[in-house]
Amino acid sequence: xxxxxxxxxxxDPDDAIGALRGTLPSSLPPLRWRLPLGPPPRPSISSSMASxxxxxxxxxxxxxxxxxxxxxxxxxxAEFPEETSAGDLYLNFKLARGSDPPIGASPSRRxxxxxxxxxxxxxxxxxxxxxxxxxxxxxxxxxxxxxxxYNTAINSLVxxxxxxxxxxxxxxxxxxxxxxxxASYNILVKMYSCYSFQFDKACSVIDDMVINRLRPDxxxxxxxxxxxxxxxxxxxxxxxxAIMWEENCPPSVQTFxxxxxxxxxxxxxxxxRRFMEFxxxxxxxxxxxxxxxxxxxLCKVGRFDQVEKVLEESKLKGWKxxxxxxxTYMxxxxxxGKARDAFGLLKVMLENGLxxxxxxxxxxxxxxxxxxxxxxxxxxLERSYELKWDIGVVxxxxxxxxxxxxxxxxxxxKLFVDMVKKGINPNTRTFNIFIHCLCKAGNLCLAKHLFYKxxxxxxxxxxxTxxxxxxxxxxxxxxxxxxxxMVAEGVSPNIITYSILIKxxxxxxxxxxATNLFLGSFEMTDWEVVELLNLLEGMGRQGFTFDAFVFNxxxxxxxxxxxxxxxxxxxxxxxxxxxxx
DNA sequence: GTAGGGTTAG
Numbered sequence: 199x200x201x202x203x204x205x206x207x208x209x210d211p212d213d214a215i216g217a218l219r220g221t222l223p224s225s226l227p228p229l230r231w232r233l234p235l236g237p238p239p240r241p242s243i244s245s246s247m248a249s250x251x252x253x254x255x256x257x258x259x260x261x262x263x264x265x266x267x268x269x270x271x272x273x274x275x276a277e278f279p280e281e282t283s284a285g286d287l288y289l290n291f292k293l294a295r296g297s298d299p300p301i302g303a304s305p306s307r308r309x310x311x312x313x314x315x316x317x318x319x320x321x322x323x324x325x326x327x328x329x330x331x332x333x334x335x336x337x338x339x340x341x342x343x344x345x346x347x348y349n350t351a352i353n354s355l356v357x358x359x360x361x362x363x364x365x366x367x368x369x370x371x372x373x374x375x376x377x378x379x380x381a382s383y384n385i386l387v388k389m390y391s392c393y394s395f396q397f398d399k400a401c402s403v404i405d406d407m408v409i410n411r412l413r414p415d416x417x418x419x420x421x422x423x424x425x426x427x428x429x430x431x432x433x434x435x436x437x438x439x440a441i442m443w444e445e446n447c448p449p450s451v452q453t454f455x456x457x458x459x460x461x462x463x464x465x466x467x468x469x470x471r472r473f474m475e476f477x478x479x480x481x482x483x484x485x486x487x488x489x490x491x492x493x494x495x496l497c498k499v500g501r502f503d504q505v506e507k508v509l510e511e512s513k514l515k516g517w518k519x520x521x522x523x524x525x526t527y528m529x530x531x532x533x534x535g536k537a538r539d540a541f542g543l544l545k546v547m548l549e550n551g552l553x554x555x556x557x558x559x560x561x562x563x564x565x566x567x568x569x570x571x572x573x574x575x576x577x578x579l580e581r582s583y584e585l586k587w588d589i590g591v592v593x594x595x596x597x598x599x600x601x602x603x604x605x606x607x608x609x610x611x612k613l614f615v616d617m618v619k620k621g622i623n624p625n626t627r628t629f630n631i632f633i634h635c636l637c638k639a640g641n642l643c644l645a646k647h648l649f650y651k652x653x654x655x656x657x658x659x660x661x662x663t664x665x666x667x668x669x670x671x672x673x674x675x676x677x678x679x680x681x682x683x684m685v686a687e688g689v690s691p692n693i694i695t696y697s698i699l700i701k702x703x704x705x706x707x708x709x710x711x712a713t714n715l716f717l718g719s720f721e722m723t724d725w726e727v728v729e730l731l732n733l734l735e736g737m738g739r740q741g742f743t744f745d746a747f748v749f750n751x752x753x754x755x756x757x758x759x760x761x762x763x764x765x766x767x768x769x770x771x772x773x774x775x776x777x778x779x
Numbered sequence: 780g781t782a783g784g785g786t787t788a789g
Contacts, residue, residue: 314781349782381783388783420784427785455785490786525787532788560788567789596789627789 298323301623304335314347321354324625326655329354345371349381356389359657362688364389383407384417391425394690397434400425416442420453427460435460451477455488462495470495486517490526497530502539505530519550525557532565540565560592567600579616591617595627602635610635629654630663637667646676656687662694669702677702 299319305312313336320328333351336343343351348371355364368386371378383403390400400422404414419442426435435457442449454477461470470492474484484492489508496504505527512519524547531540541562547554566575575597579589594617601609614632617624624632629652636645649656649664661684668676684691691699 309781311781318781344781346781351782353783379782384783392784415783417784422784424785450784452785457785459785485785487786492786494786520786522787527787529788555787557788562788564788592789594789599789631789 298325299328301325301328302331303328304332308339308341310336310341310344310347313341313343314350317347317350317354321350321357324358325623326354326358326360343374343376345376345379345382348376349379349385352382353385356385356393358655359393359690360655360688361389361394361690378410380407380412380415380418383412384415384421387418388421388425391422392428395425395429397422397425397431414445414447416447416450416453419447420450420456423453424456424459427456428463430460430464432457432460432464449482451482451485451488454482455484455491458484458488459491462491465495465499467492467495467499483516486520486523489515489517489519490522493523494526494530497526497533500530500534502527502531502534502536519552521547521552521555521558524552525555525561528558529561529564532561532568535568537565537569556588556590556592559589560596563589563593564596567596570600570604572601579613589622591622591625591628594622595625595631598628598631598635602631602638605638607635607639624654626654626657626660630657630659633660634663637663642667642671656689658684658689658692658695661689662692662698665695665702666698669698669705672705 299316303316305316313332317329317332320326320332329351333343333347336347348367352364352367352371355361355367364386368378368382371382383406386403387400390396390403404418404422407414407418419438423435423438426432426438439449439453439457442453454473458470458473458477461467461473474488474492477484477488489512493505493508496502496508509519509523509527524543528540528543531537531543544554544558544562547558563575566572579594579597594613598610598613601613610631614624614628617628629648633645633648636642636648645664645667649660661680665677665680668674668680684695
């Protein structure tokens with residue numbers, strides 16, 4: 199931790215944490231690419247096409263006789279009057295989904311609270327531009343946005359990963375005379391800790407809080423801990439747990455769940471389980487969210503026997519599986535090709551009084567798509583409107599993505615039109631699929647036009663897609679323009695970006711020079727640096743040679759981000775460089 | 780009565 203936050207080393211107030219720490223992994227992610235923990239590969243495209251060309255190949259047994267859920271009554275288990283087909287099942291689904299406000303709507307009551315409620319609803323629906331429109335509308339009239347309104351708007355920008363705008367709006371709030379409160383700062387901490395993994399900046403925010411006489415609270419620390427755990431820096435996360443105790447701000451189940459999640463992300467299920475036992479011993483037992491995290495990790499490695507055991511023991515352990523638990527379980531089964539078992543879980547959910555949500559349906563849709571069971575999918579899509587089955591943008595994206603994978607561009611276009619006709623707003627991912635589709639179909643020109651004129655906010659995937667295809671065309675001018683726009687828009691590159699750029703530069707035989715240039719353009723997170731080193735290591739094994747340009751570039755990038763002061767990452771890099779030679 | 784932290788789908 200190299201940020202400005204000045205925290206004296208605290209003696210660990212809890213021996214158990216200290217004892218546990220001794221067995222924990224080091225704070226940096228493992229040096230080598232981790233072995234994929236995921237499921238076996240998807241079915242091949244050729245088998246997909248085969249199933250499409252012969253309807254007999256459809257497997258109706260994928261839709262086992264399923265019960266009709268009775269109207270939702272959360273207090274009593276659903277009844278199963280009779281067996282029915284999949285279509286009838288969906289007819290009876292009541293999706294737990296509130297309606298979103300229509301685009302362009304304004305609150306009828308001209309009051310900050312009314313505005314804030316609508317802004318929050320738009321933010322929840324991912325309509326950040328609508329949130330900003332309402333904020334401007336307030337400012338343009340005689341209503342002054344208060345700290346709640348600003349917090350809502352900044353938070354929605356952060357959730358959409360529009361970090362530059364979030365920072366600007368925070369400054370605008372201050373210059374408008376609205377004093378940020380603890381929640382405002384916590385939103386910024388979340389941005390730096392959980393979205394860009396710039397922990398030094400997150401700590402600077404906490405410094406600012408203190409300077410402004412605001413005391414970091416449990417949310418502040420939990421947010422910081424969440425980010426650290428997401429990049430595998432569990433040891434440092436535990437340091438902050440110790441600080442929380444020291445500061446009389448005891449960690450909560452949220453704090454601990456973030457740590458369990460950290461272990462799970464590393465595939466370290468033993469420590470995850472031990473940490474859950476530790477939670478029990480601290481009278482802060484794991485709750486349903488903690489168990490959901492654990493169930494997900496078990497699913498990823500295909501330990502469904504263990505999942506069953508965890509569910510069986512739930513009553514004994516004092517927690518109740520919820521919809522997320524079952525969705526997670528179903529998703530795991532689908533990913534491991536156990537479609538039948540996943541569909542079978544619908545019945546179990548209903549028996550337990552849980553109603554499937556739009557997420558459940560999207561998981562099952564994805565399941566069908568993975569099996570390229572497009573006839574079944576098509577049937578559901580065509581009838582979804584009359585069935586009142588709210589498939590939503592995620593469902594459409596799922597199907598469009600898979601259709602794009604198998605080269606059915608025309609069907610992607612038809613679905614796009616279909617969703618727009620139904621009033622479903624395409625999102626960034628929809629555009630990404632569309633752009634990817636255009637690129638694969640050889641119409642890079644139209645893809646570019648859509649990117650610059652399409653009126654949507656591009657994310658890192660959009661940039662990656664276009665950079666990849668322009669590189670294949672050896673169009674360095676467009677690549678350069680995209681890189682500059684990416685920086686200007688505050689879109690952070692991810693490991694895929696680095697990978698594409700390095701591959702592209704190698705193809706252009708300008709490896710050393712261009713990599714150096716490239717490394718100088720971006721600010722990298724610790725995780726990205728480590729992954730980049732792994733990438734270089736892999737390339738080294740394949741016979742690529744590196745020179746001082748490359749290593750200078752990495753070290754300069756590290757120093758730019760301030761890592762030279764902390765030393766750990768720098769030492770790691772230098773160690774790595776020595777192994778390359 | 781309004782804002783911020785842990786989990787699921789594309």
